[in-house]
Amino acid sequence: MKKNWTLFLMIIGMLVLAACSSGGSGGDTEEDSDSGSSGGDDGEVYVLQAGHSLPDDHPYHLGFLEMAEKVEERTDGRVKIEVFPFSEIGAERELTEGMTLGTVDLVVSSTAPVTNFVPELAVLDVPFLFNDRESAVEILEGEIGDELFAAMEEQGIIGLSWAENGYRHVTNAIRPIEKPEDLEGLKIRVQENEIHLAAFEALGTQPTPMAWTEALTALQQGVVDAQENPAIVADQYKLYDSNQKYMTLTGHVYSVAIYMMSKDTYERLPEDLRDIVVEEGQKIGAMERDMIVEMEQESIQTLKDNGVEIIEEVDPAPFQEIVSSVYDMVEHQDLLQRILDAQK
Numbered sequence: 274m275k276k277n278w279t280l281f282l283m284i285i286g287m288l289v290l291a292a293c294s295s296g297g298s299g300g301d302t303e304e305d306s307d308s309g310s311s312g313g314d315d316g317e318v319y320v321l322q323a324g325h326s327l328p329d330d331h332p333y334h335l336g337f338l339e340m341a342e343k344v345e346e347r348t349d350g351r352v353k354i355e356v357f358p359f360s361e362i363g364a365e366r367e368l369t370e371g372m373t374l375g376t377v378d379l380v381v382s383s384t385a386p387v388t389n390f391v392p393e394l395a396v397l398d399v400p401f402l403f404n405d406r407e408s409a410v411e412i413l414e415g416e417i418g419d420e421l422f423a424a425m426e427e428q429g430i431i432g433l434s435w436a437e438n439g440y441r442h443v444t445n446a447i448r449p450i451e452k453p454e455d456l457e458g459l460k461i462r463v464q465e466n467e468i469h470l471a472a473f474e475a476l477g478t479q480p481t482p483m484a485w486t487e488a489l490t491a492l493q494q495g496v497v498d499a500q501e502n503p504a505i506v507a508d509q510y511k512l513y514d515s516n517q518k519y520m521t522l523t524g525h526v527y528s529v530a531i532y533m534m535s536k537d538t539y540e541r542l543p544e545d546l547r548d549i550v551v552e553e554g555q556k557i558g559a560m561e562r563d564m565i566v567e568m569e570q571e572s573i574q575t576l577k578d579n580g581v582e583i584i585e586e587v588d589p590a591p592f593q594e595i596v597s598s599v600y601d602m603v604e605h606q607d608l609l610q611r612i613l614d615a616q617k
Contacts, residue, residue: 319352319542321550323379324368326485328509329358332564333381336436336532336557343553352546354379364484373429375537379554381561383438384529385466390428393421396608398468399600400525401593404616409527410435410562412615417608431534433551434558438528439503439565446498446516449584450523453477453591461499462488468603469526472596492516503528505565508572513579520576521584523592532558
């Protein structure tokens with residue numbers, strides 16, 4: 274009996290030692306994990322939030338979805354990107370400010386809201402600035418574009434790639450617009466942008482700056498007669514249901530957009546992961562622009578199919594001559610002249 278009791282105690286002792294050994298092993302694993310984080314793979318999953326203001330079938334969104342898929346694949350699931358359309362996590366101004374504060378990770382936006390932090394970008398809002406899309410892309414992806422991205426980084430925003438929202442055109446509920454005189458007296462919603470406001474004042478309209486969410490109601494209620502936006506926006510927001518009977522393809526502004534990343538987010542990611550996110554972000558601008566070109570024509574056809582009269586044969590020269598007066602308003606005249614000279 275005594276031998277059996279001794280054997281029992283020995284077994285209990287072995288079990289206790291095994292348990293202690295197991296606990297010690299766990300501690301070693303935790304230390305290994307800590308030391309491994311400085312080397313790259315810390316095992317943590319990083320979830321980044323990407324936001325924009327347009328619908329989930331817009332190229333803005335589709336570009337981010339492509340980026341999210343590639344990033345997750347290349348990082349073996351260590352970086353996941355959640356994409357929020359329709360200003361779900363903030364309008365463009367709020368999203369841009371969020372990047373500077375480190376509360377928003379990724380954004381695609383038109384340049385107008387970013388000018389609040391990088392005033393040089395306001396030059397890109399000048400009407401008839403670019404001869405054509407090809408000229409715009411060449412300039413933005415060259416030395417001038419690099420300088421603008423450098424100015425953005427000083428404000429806590431990393432420019433990933435240049436995108437677009439297409440050419441802006443005028444729609445209205447009153448009459449076809451074929452020449453500048455046809456705009457006389459129209460109440461038109463414009464972006465909250467001083468240059469655009471001045472340009473449409475010069476064209477004889479009554480411009481009313483307001484946020485896009487307010488503009489839809491204003492168009493439906495007849496508070497304003499007209500608006501200006503790319504065809505894809507007119508299509509996706511069904512402006513033919515908001516009294517917009519005519520669209521004139523003025524192409525008065527090539528609407529530049531930017532895929533961006535918070536510098537705080539960039540610095541928070543391990544080096545190997547941040548490089549992958551940036552590399553994929555640099556690719557989606559060109560892809561997004563291609564989608565815009567294709568969808569723009571589809572949108573024009575959709576608008577026609579829904580009863581919108583499209584005025585396609587428009588001589589831009591008279592419009593351009595009138596709005597050239599706003600060029601003197603531009604703060605960064607040297608940058609403006611460099612862009613104009615690069616297209617001569």
